[in-house]
Amino acid sequence: MIRIGEFSKMVQVSVPTLRYYDQVGLLKPVEVDRSTGYRYYSASQLPRLHRILALRGLGFSLEQISAMLDGVTSEQMRGMLLLRQAQINQQIVEAQSQLTEVEMRLQQIEREEQVSAYDVILKHVEPLLIASVRTILPNHGAVGMLFGEVYEAIGSYVSKALGPNPENGGQTLVLWYDTEFKEHDVDGAAAFMLRCSVPESGQMRVHELHAATMAATVHHGSYDTINQAHEAILAWIETNGYRIVGPDRELNLYHTPPIRRDNPSYVTEVQYPVEKAVNRN
Structure with missing residues (x-):
C-alpha cells in the first residue's frame, strides 16, 4: 500500500484533489488508518485515476465522470463523447466570434485613434x-x-x-x-x-x-x-x-x-x- 503523499507524487495529483475525489466517491483509498487517519492507495488504482484525469482533460464534470466509470455501455460512452464534441464545437464558434469582435475593436482604434463611445x-x-x-x-x-x-x-x-x-x-x-x-x-x-x-x-x-x-x-x-x-x-x-x-x-x-x-x-x-x-x- 502507498501513503497518500507518496501516491500524490507518483501520479502528480495534489493531496487536496485526492481527498476531494475520496469525498465525492470518485476514488476512495483502499484503506484508512483509524488511529492516524492516513489514507493508503494501491498501484492497482492507477488505471482508474488515469481515466479520471483523461476525462477531466476532455472537460467532463465529476458527476459525468462518475457515471462513465460505473458501468456505462460503449454506446452510452459514445453518446456522452458526441455531446461533449458538440459543446466544444459551440465553444469554438463563440470564441471565434469574440476574436472577431476583438480584432474589429483593434482596427477601429487604429483607424480612429480613439476608443468608440458605443459598445454594440x-x-x-x-x-x-x-x-x-x-x-x-x-x-x-x-x-x-x-x-x-x-x-x-x-x-x-x-x-x-x-x-x-x-x-x-x-x-x-x-x-x-x-x-x-x-x-x-x-x-x-x-x-x-x-x-x-x-x-x-x-x-x-x-x-x-x-x-x-x-x-x-x-x-x-x-x-x-x-x-x-x-x-x-x-x-x-x-x-x-x-x-x-x-x-x-x-x-x-x-x-x-x-x-x-x-x-x-x-x-x-x-x-x-x-x-x-x-x-x-
Missing part, C-alpha cells in the same frame, strides 16, 4: 406589444409630434395599459422602417409599450413586435447626435457579417424634463434586428 452587443428581445402611429414624416425630428396622437388614442385605458410608469407617460419607442438612409419623407412610427391590448382608434394601431436578435447600443445625449449610435451599429453589423431583418428601434430609457429633441439627459437604446448573413460565395 447582441441580445435577444422578447415579443413586445405596442400602440403606434406610423406615417411618412418630413424628417426624423418630426416623429415627436406623433406621440401625443398615440397617447390620446389610448384614452381612458392609459392607467391600465401603459407601463412601466403610466403616471410619467409610460415607456416610448420610435420605429424606423426605411431600408436605406433618407433625410426627407422618412417612414417612421411613434409607439408606446403596452401591458395589455387596447382598442384601436384613428391612425393608432395595436400590434406585437416579434421576438428578435438585436444588435444594440446605448446613446446618452440629445437626439440631435443619435445618428452616431446608428453609425456604430451599422459598422458593427457589416464587420461581423450580419444583415438587418426589420425596422430599427429607439427605446427611450430615461430623460428629465423638458421633452425636447436637444435635451442632453436622454438615455436611448438603439436596436437593429439582425440575423447572420448567408455567404453565397
